[in-house]
Amino acid sequence: MAKSRFLNSSNDRHAAVTDGVFAIAMTILVLEIAVPTIYDISSGVALNEYFINYLLPSVLIYFISFYLVYNFWENTVILFSFSKISYGILTLNMLTMAAVCLIPFATGFFFKFYTYTNVNLFFSLLILAISLLYILMFLLLIKNNFKRYFDSKEELKTAMHDSYTDGAELPNLKLYLRGITLTLFYLLLAPVISSLLSLLLAFVSPIASVLSFLLTLILVFLIRTRRFAKDNFDGIDLTDDEKEFLGNIRNSIYGE
Template identity: 75%
Template structure:
């Protein structure tokens, strides 16, 4: 029990450091866009060339990178909302943060050399590695948190049978849990799918590699917005909310 309290306090410190990493990474992204000097721009033609060949692609790449970093931060926010966490998971999270810190560098590299295949491959591989690390973290979290559920499933079934012996049905609860699960699925797989598609297109066309990120992320954005609208626990009736609370208490125990 003392070790669990220590981990909870440690988790808070890890969460603070993690938020700081993401805040700095998001800020550095825009600083990677180079502003030309007066010596670099000597005419209107040169300024137009700067806008067309550098600034417009850079701003597009910046928004793609920012959205990816935001998506990773959202995954981490979910991670630190889960009560039961282990030290190896916290350590793996810090390894993931080390990879996240490379995103501004890879983005700055992409700003200058977006039309080169190897640079697009580097960026896509980095996003792929971070996505796989997050999937590994969530797999470990599920195994750790639901171990207690499987150990106590007979006790939970008995408690549910005694509390709800009138045979009530919980259709809204099923839809709610399904919606939450699917949204988590999208959150985890969105950058993974984007990076794989971009990696394939990098060998065909560097521009197509970048645009594939954009199109995929736009599609996932609308899917997620639609799903979030269907997952409010406010749609649950009192019996369903009580049932959900009983499940959470059986798995996690009373929060001190």
């Protein structure tokens, strides 16, 4: 009991530190946009050039970066909804936070050199690395929280071949294979897809490479819209722990 209380306290502290890191990272993003001095802007023509060549692209990149950081924060909220979080996963989370702290720097770099392929590659690789770290953490979380399902290979094999219609008819085992966790992995894959596309477009069009991250916003919206009805598990025979766990995950994805 004492160990459980200690682990819960440790998780709460990690969650608090994580929220602080995201709050600071999202605030610093806007500070990276440089304000010109009177010596830089000496005429209306120079001001127009500043707006077109720097300010407008910077504001667009700022909103894209802000949403990406916010999306990663949402992933972290879901992470701390799991009941079993090992020290290894918490260590991976801290490594992820270190990478998140690089996003304001990468964004500031982006503001000035967004037309350069190397800068696009650096930003895209950073987002891809963070996205893959989240996938790794959630794979470990699913394994730790559903360990007993991995211990029954025959049951798992049978369940995988069952027909799937909607979330309201799933047996307990397939709560791991389908439903909430499937939605979760779709959400985790969205920034991976966007960053991979951005990497490819960086060699063709730097502007298109930047805009490809808007795909994350579109994918997340579509996933939540289309999966909402299937993630309703009312009437399923679940243990209290399973109900609490799935309820926490569902609330983290869709809100209360």
